[in-house]
Amino acid sequence: xxxxxxxxxxxxxxxxxxxxxxxxxxxxxxxxxxxxxxxxxxxxxxxxxxxxxxxxxxxxxxxxxxxxxxxxxxxxxxxxxxxxxxxxxxxxxxxxxxxxxxxxxxxxxxxxxxxxxxxxxxxxxxxxxxxxxxxxxxxxxxxxxxxxxxxxxxxxxxxxxxxxxxxxxxxxxxxxxxxxxxxxxxxxxxxxxxxxxxxxxxxxxxxxxxxxxxxxxxxxxxxxxxxxxxxxxxxxxxxxxxxxxxxxxxxx
Numbered sequence: 001x002x003x004x005x006x007x008x009x010x011x012x013x014x015x016x017x018x019x020x021x022x023x024x025x026x027x028x029x030x031x032x033x034x035x036x037x038x039x040x041x042x043x044x045x046x047x048x049x050x051x052x053x054x055x056x057x058x059x060x061x062x063x064x065x066x067x068x069x070x071x072x073x074x075x076x077x078x079x080x081x082x083x084x085x086x087x088x089x090x091x092x093x094x095x096x097x098x099x100x101x102x103x104x105x106x107x108x109x110x111x112x113x114x115x116x117x118x119x120x121x122x123x124x125x126x127x128x129x130x131x132x133x134x135x136x137x138x139x140x141x142x143x144x145x146x147x148x149x150x151x152x153x154x155x156x157x158x159x160x161x162x163x164x165x166x167x168x169x170x171x172x173x174x175x176x177x178x179x180x181x182x183x184x185x186x187x188x189x190x191x192x193x194x195x196x197x198x199x200x201x202x203x204x205x206x207x208x209x210x211x212x213x214x215x216x217x218x219x220x221x222x223x224x225x226x227x228x229x230x231x232x233x234x235x236x237x238x239x240x241x242x243x244x245x246x247x248x249x250x251x252x
Contacts, residue, residue: 013193017200025202027081027206028094039105048119049111056248057104063133065099067140074152076211110186122248129247155227163235170242183238192231
């Protein structure tokens, strides 16, 4: 049953992307069409972990996503089509919705398909993650008003503190093959989902990459940085799962 459900989710994403490619809606609506329904369905499959997943996702989106988006936008790393006023004149609200779904759906998928929906209470260590979020946000917002050049971070500069160092802490400092194995299926699944969705978004003008990158392809006349694939597709999902387990679920 669960294997079939994974296939159903992926098939829905492909069909929804084809619909978006045909309709060419605004980016906000494409998120609602392609990503929101399967994320919600996956959420309702959960029985015991809904509160923990939702709490982690909401607080991470509110405290962590805006300052990271702000630093990246100041470096012109990526940009998206928006129909709403931008926070600080830089942060598109659509990307905050995308960030929430990116966190929320990954954790729903992980809990349901990998972690057996155990329903363990949220760890007391979660408060330390909130502290890290708050300190990071305060630093970024301070430099936004003091000297924006300090926080204009490219892909790699964002990836070091947000993904690479946490990956070392979660997976390398105490190597455990079982931890790595738990992240393999979600990483592969969401790499496929977001690659398909980003290609469609690129084609219809919802998303583009205006900056400079270590490696990049030209697809249908559009720049598609390999930095995005190497850094975000391969690291963001396992690091999110590692952070969730380390601070909220204690790797049981």
